[in-house]
Amino acid sequence: MDKKQTHTHIKEDGTEIIHSHGEEQVHGNHTHSHQNTKAVLARLSRASGHLNSVKRMIEDGKDCSEVLIQLAAVIAALNNTGKVILKDHLEHCIVDAVESGDHKAIENLNKAIDSFMK
Numbered sequence: 636m637d638k639k640q641t642h643t644h645i646k647e648d649g650t651e652i653i654h655s656h657g658e659e660q661v662h663g664n665h666t667h668s669h670q671n672t673k674a675v676l677a678r679l680s681r682a683s684g685h686l687n688s689v690k691r692m693i694e695d696g697k698d699c700s701e702v703l704i705q706l707a708a709v710i711a712a713l714n715n716t717g718k719v720i721l722k723d724h725l726e727h728c729i730v731d732a733v734e735s736g737d738h739k740a741i742e743n744l745n746k747a748i749d750s751f752m753k
Contacts, residue, residue, distance in 0.1 A: 671723045675716055682712040717751055 689705045724744065732740030 670727060671719050675719055675723075678712065678716040678719070682709055682716065685709050685712065721748070721751065 685705070686709045689702060689709060692702050692705060729740065729744060731737075
C-alpha cells in the first residue's frame with residue numbers, strides 16, 4: 636500500500652509549491668520519493684542470492700572461469716540496480732531538492748555519482 640504525503644516547498648522567491656508523491660522519506664530540506672522501492676529490493680535480493688551461489692561455487696572448488704562469469708553477472712545486476720536508484724533519485728528527489736532550494740542534495744548527488752562510477 637502506497638503512503639501518500641502532501642508537502643509544501645517554499646522557493647527562495649517565496650513561492651509555495653504543494654504536491655504529493657508515493658512512498659516518501661523526508662531528508663534535510665526536501666522529500667525523497669521512492670517510486671521503485673519494491674523493484675529495487677527485489678533486484679537486491681536476487682543479486683544477494685546470486686552472490687551467495689558464487690560463494691558456494693568457490694567453496695566447492697568450481698572452475699575459476701565459471702566463477703568469474705557468475706561474478707560478472709552479480710556486478711552487472713548491482714550496477715543495473717544502481718541505475719534504477721539513480722534514475723528514481725533524479726526524477727523525484729533532485730526535482731524536489733531543486734524546487735526547495737536544497738543545494739546540499741545536489742552536492743551529495745555529485746559525490747554519489749563519483750563513487751558509483753568508479
